Amino acid sequence: MAVLLIGLLPALLIAGLAGWGVARRARRRINAIQATLHTLAGGTLSARVIGVDGRGDDLSGIGQDVNHMAHAQETLVSSMRQISSDIAHDLKTPIQRVALVLDRVMNKTVLTDGQEELLIGALDETDRIVRTFQSLLQLAQIEGGAVRDRLQAVDLTDVARDIIDFLEVEADDRGFALTLEAADGETVVRGDRQLLSQMISNLVQNAITHVPGGGPIVVRVTQDRGRAVLTVSDRGPGIPASEREKVLRRLYRLEQSRTTEGNGLGLSLVAAICELHDAVLTLEDNAPGLMVRIVFPDWSQS
Ligand SMILES: Nc1ncnc2c1ncn2[C@@H]1O[C@H](COP(=O)(O)OP(=O)(O)OP(=O)(O)O)[C@@H](O)[C@H]1O
Numbered sequence: 001m002a003v004l005l006i007g008l009l010p011a012l013l014i015a016g017l018a019g020w021g022v023a024r025r026a027r028r029r030i031n032a033i034q035a036t037l038h039t040l041a042g043g044t045l046s047a048r049v050i051g052v053d054g055r056g057d058d059l060s061g062i063g064q065d066v067n068h069m070a071h072a073q074e075t076l077v078s079s080m081r082q083i084s085s086d087i088a089h090d091l092k093t094p095i096q097r098v099a100l101v102l103d104r105v106m107n108k109t110v111l112t113d114g115q116e117e118l119l120i121g122a123l124d125e126t127d128r129i130v131r132t133f134q135s136l137l138q139l140a141q142i143e144g145g146a147v148r149d150r151l152q153a154v155d156l157t158d159v160a161r162d163i164i165d166f167l168e169v170e171a172d173d174r175g176f177a178l179t180l181e182a183a184d185g186e187t188v189v190r191g192d193r194q195l196l197s198q199m200i201s202n203l204v205q206n207a208i209t210h211v212p213g214g215g216p217i218v219v220r221v222t223q224d225r226g227r228a229v230l231t232v233s234d235r236g237p238g239i240p241a242s243e244r245e246k247v248l249r250r251l252y253r254l255e256q257s258r259t260t261e262g263n264g265l266g267l268s269l270v271a272a273i274c275e276l277h278d279a280v281l282t283l284e285d286n287a288p289g290l291m292v293r294i295v296f297p298d299w300s301q302s
């Protein structure tokens with residue numbers, strides 16, 4: 001018996017080792033599939049399981065299915081984006097023409113007070129539609145990624161200062177004290193100056209629009225272990241935790257904002273601009289109020 005066991009030992013050892021090797025390889029491939037699914041679920045639809053072709057086993061089959069599904073999803077999303085930007089593009093010009101005609105009627109015709117009021121209302125509406133289309137087109141352009149090539153060194157403090165100078169009077173008129181808190185010297189990020197300006201402007205405009213009764217609005221530019229950090233905070237009603245992801249979607253507005261002006265595209269643009277800059281955007285409770293935090297990647301690593 002003992003002899004038999006000793007005789008079998010090498011074979012058992014080899015079988016055990018081979019089994020362990022196969023299990024380890026299978027585990028690695030399952031991990032790769034799981035990691036890809038996780039990345040896809042996070043919204044990166046270009047993620048694919050690598051090394052699935054040609055083996056013909058079960059795991060390869062699952063990997064290929066995941067890749068097919070991701071490809072179909074990516075194509076669908078990109079064609080939907082194309083359609084929405086095509087619609088925005090095609091409708092922008094006729095609407096602008098309508099606005100021009102209304103403007104001409106208003107300036108070249110003698111109107112009663114009632115007619116003039118109606119025309120002003122119609123012009124406001126066309127303005128709103130044109131602005132919505134412009135924002136949708138800009139979103140499509142940012143998401144298209146072409147701007148990525150023009151990113152260069154930009155001083156975030158300088159951008160924030162310019163925006164604050166520009167919006168200070170409007171904020172003041174509406175009862176807000178808009179201030180900048182920044183570390184001495186430059187806080188440089190790799191970015192697009194115009195888009196970064198728009199991002200800060202959208203956030204400050206949001207505080208001005210959605211905080212009733214005025215109060216402080218603080219734009220802060222700091223650095224944390226090599227990362228530039230921008231925060232914009234107010235002392236208004238804030239955004240409930242359950243709504244913070246939803247307000248980043250296009251055209252989504254909180255119930256309480258239905259009566260204020262806007263299209264629900266400002267924060268979608270901010271989110272797209274953050275993504276373009278590989279910056280992490282979070283909406284937080286400023287207790288009370290909203291604090292928007294944007295953390296840029298380490299400049300020295302890029
Ligand atoms: N500072 C804030 N305080 C409270 N609620 C806010 C604040 N900023 C945004 N919100 C809420 O989030 C919603 C979405 O904001 P977003 O900027 O995308 O759209 P909007 O301001 O309504 O319109 P737009 O920016 O297109 O003119 C707002 O309608 C509002 O309900």
Ligand SMILES: [Mg+2]
Pocket residue numbers: 202205206262264265266267
């Ligand atoms: Mg807004």
